[in-house]
Amino acid sequence: MALLDEAAPGAGVVVFDAYGTLFDVHAAVARHAGAIGPDASALSDVWRAKQLEYSWVLSLYGDFRDFWQLTREALDHALARFPSVDRAIADKLLGAYRVLDAYEEVPAVLAALKAGGLATAILSNGERSMLADAVASAGIGEHLDAVLSVDEVRVFKTSPTAYALVTRRFGIEPAQAVFVSSNRWDVAGAARFGFRAVWVNRAGAPDEYADQRPVAIVRDLNGLV
């Protein structure tokens, strides 16, 4: 727990974003890349970008549809943008999205955190049943004390109402939680809320949100333990 001891002394709860952080959001398209063809990577990028855009735009005008619905709508739009791709692939991609690959270090890291006496949780935009499927598929349920979905509050991150699900569930102040995300915008939202945010920068991306910095940056989840 060296990093957590140094960067977040006294933290008792480690909370993970799910999509992009524990689960590889591009794994669904990767699994069917051959059938999709040369636009596979671009399709995956548009699918992800639109999923996020919808979550922010709807939240900002006070509407909500769950993340599974937004995931379907984003895929519909992405497929319409790439006419070369056979739309019959949609059902396969959505099926694959429910059982996304977890990054390989995830189970061992979660187990180590639990063994170190920390509570662990997911806080995700994901709709409850898609989260349950992903957690079960990755076999990580036993290492998690809570799986929290914004379904409960019907507003997406980066609304503070979404992050407050954690403090309410564990009865803690924001600074008592470490929040771990690969999504830099989510790190910013978590830091703004008062969490000790850790950025998992797998791709070595340049930094942004300079006024909302993480307490630590790691290359993958092994950097936490």
Added chain:
Amino acid sequence: MALLDEAAPGAGVVVFDAYGTLFDVHAAVARHAGAIGPDASALSDVWRAKQLEYSWVLSLYGDFRDFWQLTREALDHALARFPSVDRAIADKLLGAYRVLDAYEEVPAVLAALKAGGLATAILSNGERSMLADAVASAGIGEHLDAVLSVDEVRVFKTSPTAYALVTRRFGIEPAQAVFVSSNRWDVAGAARFGFRAVWVNRAGAPDEYADQRPVAIVRDLNGLV
């Protein structure tokens, strides 16, 4: 005014989004494409995507920095993503962004709307001085009754607080305004607010936001008159 008469009978105010709708946001990079090199188009896309992401993410967690600041931060990030591009181009790109090309039909369409007895306005995320520069550079100030910036309310579209600048300024109900935007997310926000939204779909993009439809779709602003 055939389209406006049919799609929005009784509308007295026509409100335009600025960036992407009246002004070509990719004109800044296009002007320096030679100096930028092969990543010019990708750089422009990331610049625009990050500018929008920041506007939504900050608004959702209750923060605000003006759109000029976000434009600078987004460019910094985009340049860091494309190391092949000489960062010394930043000042030139920002300079060009303040005098973006207006789409060619813009002045004549605004003049025709005014001649038809309608009030015209801009409602933009843009910071006041950058908007003033763009309007002056395009020579369209005389055709506009109001240039409204979200600076006044310190929250970006798609917050209803941003759209309400129009109804407050003109003393009207939302349904009395036609809101024209090339940005489909902005059309959705405007429709949700109650404006009669028109989508300028210059690129022939597939539709999205199926529950927040425009009253009309036009290929360019000539479709309004």
